[in-house]
């Protein structure tokens with residue numbers, strides 16, 4: 001996987017651009033907020049970077065300082081590192097060239113003026129990654145999103161890595177076989193399993209995979225840890241064996257989620273059971289690794305359902321409703337937010353995972369389902385729900401409390417704590433706990449918030465017949481929330497919802 005260093009002092013722009021890139025391309029983005037912090041990062045990690053996208057005007061070190069460092073590094077170290085550099089600035093090219101002589105005349109460099117459309121940015125990133133040789137692999141034509149499963153083909157253009165691949169002690173045959181598809185598995189998964197039930201590979205580049213563990217061998221944890229130290233986040237399994245591996249892993253995690261060959265209805269039922277089980281553990285033991293493992297099992301199952309239930313209504317029809325708002329609305333948000341993310345082309349599995357994880361955990365401290373139904377805290381909702389001072393305090397604090405619990409969890413997907421912290425914010429800045437406006441809110445939080453708003457409204461208005469809800473009823477809800485949500489960072493999400501439910505604004 002390619003790694004991009006993205007330097008911009010404006011957090012909101014960084015977040016939006018990062019989401020757009022990660023949602024569309026199979027890359028990892030590291031962010032820096034100034035030229036100084038980018039250079040500091042590059043001093044230690046330059047060999048890991050495949051592309052730099054850099055703003056020009058920043059408080060602590062402009063974009064040219066980063067570009068200069070890159071040039072000096074090449075001159076001093078005489079390394080064959082040609083990291084492409086995209087200057088992504090609101091300044092035009094003439095102004096840039098005055099400050100940065102020689103830029104952008106070098107063939108590896110480019111400039112893109114803000115604002116730009118996403119398509120242009122993506123195609124420039126693809127072009128630059130293909131040209132560069134930061135890690136010497138080249139991205140070729142394999143930059144499209146949804147790279148799982150990936151198609152491995154024999155490389156036609158051998159490349160020259162700047163860092164030799166670390167030898168793996170028990171590595172054997174190179175698995176560069178035409179037409180084999182691979183799926184990735186987080187390397188941490190393997191630390192919970194004693195034996196390998198299938199061949200497990202390390203990805204050398206887009207075209208070549210090297211076997212690390214053969215079927216029925218002991219999964220040597222010291223080797224796995226060594227790979228992790230080397231920066232390997234994912235290992236790979238042949239697509240044909242991947243679901244077998246996932247099923248095996250799920251059985252190890254939670255017996256309730258282990259069944260195979262079950263229909264979606266039974267699967268959703270099990271997910272609901274699993275969600276309740278999580279709440280049971282929470283009440284007794286707090287947010288511990290068992291909760292997270294169970295949630296991960298549910299998420300995998302959830303993603304499988306997302307692929308099969310193409311619309312919200314067939315999902316609802318398969319779900320059994322027992323007026324357990326906390327669990328039921330969590331699953332509904334998980335599913336709707338995944339559908340919406342896919343609709344706006346944020347179908348990256350890590351984004352879907354973040355949304356589902358947030359959905360499963362966001363209200364987990366509530367025992368009173370009515371408290372979870374309260375979206376905003378004001379005089380009316382306090383009176384209507386007869387809330388005591390303690391109730392108000394608990395409701396106000398739950399995003400903060402759950403978010404800080406989630407932060408402590410090792411290996412929790414990034415942004416989950418942020419989404420949970422923000423889930424009661426509102427576009428008119430009347431939400432809680434931070435009263436964040438529609439312009440300042442994290443885009444992934446927007447997506448989650450609007451999904452929960454729709455679910456909450458549907459549940460309130462049509463609770464008795466929610467399983468058989470119609471598209472007209474969803475459109476009524478969209479009509480209702482339109483004045484509030486069709487603004488700021490929420491606009492893109494609202495437009496996605498309108499498309500999803502054929503609603504004309």
Ligand SMILES: [Fe+2]
Pocket residue numbers: 329362363372452
């Ligand atoms: Fe909620």
Ligand SMILES: [Fe+2]
Pocket residue numbers: 362363372398423424
């Ligand atoms: Fe909540």
